[in-house]
Amino acid sequence: MLFFAQATALATFTGAITRAIALGCIYAVVALGFVIVFKATQVLNFAHGGIAMAGALFMSIMVNDAGFPFLPFGNPFVNGEDRPGVMVWILLLAIAMAITAGLAMVLERVAIRPMVGQPLFSLAIITLGIEVAISAFNRDAVNTPNARSLEFPWGTNFWEILGANVNHSYLVAVLAAAFSFGVVFFFYRSRLGVAMRAVAFDQEAAMAQGINVGRVFQIAWAIGGALACLGAVVYSMAPFGPQGAVSSDLHPVLAFRALPVIILGGLDSVTGALIGGLVIGSAEVLAGQYLSGYTSFLGVGYQAIVPYVIMLGVLLVRPYGLFGTPEIRRV
């Protein structure tokens, strides 16, 4: 204990910076889904947080309550008796992402598509309505007696690097971000991705090329939904807020922490989502670490407002974000 109390400055810094990068990567994944939907459809998707949490719930239902019919836990990939092994867990995550993508596609078809061509403000309000409806589902699902654990195979294991505890989940967060941005990078160069960027740039001209705009919207929502699910699951990992389980704490964070990230990076910029996520995540963690001596002055939990302070500052200087298209868009 004495050793921990006198942890070196270097160890503190290593712990804080790795945690900062991990949290930043998670925020970036959540923001990326939001950006993809906005870039393609110009719809500010306020339901993103709700969809994300629903995705984490799908995941918990599969690993927790029922398992998955074709993948019993007692197979060669499994390391414990009642816990899925890494391979099975990743497969289940992929299935959860697919289900969430399906949910997002249904929402788009039912609530958004009939409104295409209406003012963007109305569309944003509709997504707000979807958000309320999904949160009702989320609340009910979370309130079941079972703990909504996500059974992360790496649990709370950590490496000791330079005297600091670096959780395995930090690496997972970085890998999740690398995967998401990698997939989006390659997708944007594929046939459909090029069509999506064309639609984002000029819808009418894209239609004139024979691109089915409705289908492009649907795919954008599907990708947004899948990324929302991934972001929510990785955010639920141990050292971060929800401590390895889906809880109602998850929802407000996903819904509102992505906002400073995308406003910092620009609503329609993929690079902006990555940089914005890293900046906001770092600011939150580093402020929590190094300003904690002033708690009497700043109050408890002050680090939660740091992202919004940064957002305010950026809005004053660059209203369209650091990487956004400098064009007036009223939403």
Place this chain on the structure above:
Amino acid sequence: MLEISNLEVVYNDVILVLRGLSIPVPDGEVVALLGSNGAGKTTTARAVTGLLGVHEGDVTKGSITWKGQDITHAPPASIVKSGISQVMEGRRCFGELTVDENLATGAFTNRANQKESYDRVMELFPRLAERRDQLAGYMSGGEQQMLAIGRALMSGPELLIMDEPSLGLAPLLVQQVRDVIKEINATGTSILLIEQNAMMALSIANTGYIMENGKIVMDGDAQKLLADDDVKEFYLGLHGNDEDDEDAGRKSFKDVKHYKRKKKWAS
């Protein structure tokens, strides 16, 4: 063969833009559609390519048939697939996409022959080949027009609708666009050429139609239209050259009014 017959288009349920327009575009021909601003030329292009919905417009009467099939209310994607593509007014290149990516969007419905179409476009516009990885937004107006035409050709169209391809181009480039249109037509693609530059359009067209207030007010063989005095006066901006006419500069307002009456009676 494209057959527009007795077409009526209304915007926002109130503004009547086309009032019974009829134009046939025979296979392999160049048909010029001329008229001043607000005559309804672009609306005609939108009606044929199914893009009226974007502008809250609707066909309320008449029909458009293409190769014997009614396409009046068909969705734009299926119209492109059936062999009609459009070079839109003002080029409308995707500025954030490279030249190659812009061309790829044009081939969205024509995956099978993308390679051949691409080679053909590159042959037609060597300039694009030099700039294939450049963002379209950074190119000059002339290059963007080449790209817009190339993009429309990527779908392998049998009918190309060109909406003011000479808009905002220097005279030398207009000449170049004219040559390109001739070259495209020579390979068997029929062309509906919508233009304000009547001289250029009529010089390559087989037939010409002159539009005013949503109606055809004059039509006929392109060469005859070019020679017609009234067309010269009102659409080409050339003054009458009658030697015995004392004030050969301009016709008086009275004559203009007379001309309008005559047209109404004739149509």
